[in-house]
Amino acid sequence: MPHAETIVLRRFIDKTEEKTYPEVPFAVEGDVERIEVRYAYERPDGRTVIDIGLRSPERIVGWSGGARASFFVGLDTATPGYLAGPIPSGQWRVLLGAYRVPDDGCEVEMELTIVREHPRWLKGDLHMHGVHSDGAYEVADAIRSCKDKGLDFVAFTDHNNASQNRATLAADDRLVLIPGVELTSYKGHANLLGRLDALDDFRVLTPDRAAEALRRAQESGALVSLNHPFCPDCPWELGFVVPYDAIEVWNGPWRPLNETAVRWWHEQLVTGRRIVAIGGSDTHAPHPLVAHGMPTTHVRAEAASKAAILDAVRAGRVVLSFAPDETFVDLAIGEAGIGDTRSDDGQTETALSVTVTGAAGDTVRVWSDRGLEREWTVEREGEFVFRVPTDRLFYRAEAYRYLPEWEREILSCLTNPIYMQGGNDRGESTD
Incomplete structure (x- = not known):
């Protein structure tokens, strides 16, 4: 099994979801030591703002707001604003914040890299x-x-x-x-x-x-x-x-x-x-x-x-x-x-x-x-x-x-x- 796996998730956010926190689930299995997240979205009006964070099966482990385009959590290292610690198996969620959504809505693309323990x-x-x-x-x-x-x-x-x-x-x-x-x-x-x-x-x-x-x-x-x-x-x-x-x-x-x-x-x-x-x-x-x-x-x-x-x-x-x-x-x-x-x-x-x-x-x-x-x-x-x-x-x-x-x-x-x-x-x- 390769020690790193990259998956791409997409979530369309409708105007009606403005000021809510949509979640995008993904599975974590096995001995994982690091989760990396990168995201992007179109800003046709120049005012669109989609915030981002991360939730483990137990709790929210970090929140960037709109300040970062990428972040990671690891066993003992993490991006500022995120908690390092054990990475349990189960359903994790990318936590989005639909702060300002254009009238036609917008699509958010998230690229996740899951790094497993490896010598x-x-x-x-x-x-x-x-x-x-x-x-x-x-x-x-x-x-x-x-x-x-x-x-x-x-x-x-x-x-x-x-x-x-x-x-x-x-x-x-x-x-x-x-x-x-x-x-x-x-x-x-x-x-x-x-x-x-x-x-x-x-x-x-x-x-x-x-x-x-x-x-x-x-x-x-x-x-x-x-x-x-x-x-x-x-x-x-x-x-x-x-x-x-x-x-x-x-x-x-x-x-x-x-x-x-x-x-x-x-x-x-x-x-x-x-x-x-x-x-x-x-x-x-x-x-x-x-x-x-x-x-x-x-x-x-x-x-x-x-x-x-x-x-x-x-x-x-x-x-x-x-x-x-x-x-x-x-x-x-x-x-x-x-x-x-x-x-x-x-x-x-x-x-x-x-x-x-x-x-x-x-x-x-x-x-x-x-x-x-x-x-x-x-x-x-x-x-x-x-x-x-x-x-x-x-x-x-x-x-x-x-x-x-x-x-x-x-x-x-x-x-x-x-x-x-x-x-x-x-x-x-x-x-």
């Missing part, structure tokens, strides 16, 4: 700060900055505060706004994502207190990531035998603290643990090297919604890149993609597909639990296919770029693994 890569930033803690960005300024960079989602994670989440209660027209908070103690930092107020006390100075706070956050529905765990100024000192869903291995610009985090993460994967690697810019204020979307966290989500994005992170369907439009690497082994487990078909070898976009001159490296498996310099974008052994726990990829002006090599992209059947089942991320 695709979305890009965002899971770690940023503003004026609600120690940053310089107002919420509106941060949203504008992230839109300018082409991001699809952002998480607001001010230190120990949830007030920034109250400032983002209204849906944006482009960005999925994920509430969050960075638990910031003298022994380490952790992001709690997806809940308006997931933290009641940040003063965790022992592993037991940290475990208790993080477990409560998870039980409330929050996704927990341990942030910049090897930062020399604020490392995670509360141990890794605590509940968490992901590790922030890439914080801000590429630097030694991230190299250490990636090395630690890889060592855990080699032991059979399945830990999700994520990134975040940790942006606080305008800066030449620290900026929204640097790095970018790409997630392969089923829908453009908070729930679907966080579910994708939990599942490990995550790729990190230097910036929104920089090198991007995708992996596949048969039907299995990043974060998935390849089914055992009894073969000793299989085809690993590595698709590289946005790169030329970068060095791509494919790793497994046995070490470096492949390495080559990308001279063109495209798909690269290799035969690889199946007796591995996982395969993952990195891309590196040499910067002459810095006289050093930096990471340009990192993927989470495809796991091979026979590795440990994904469980709680604890030692």
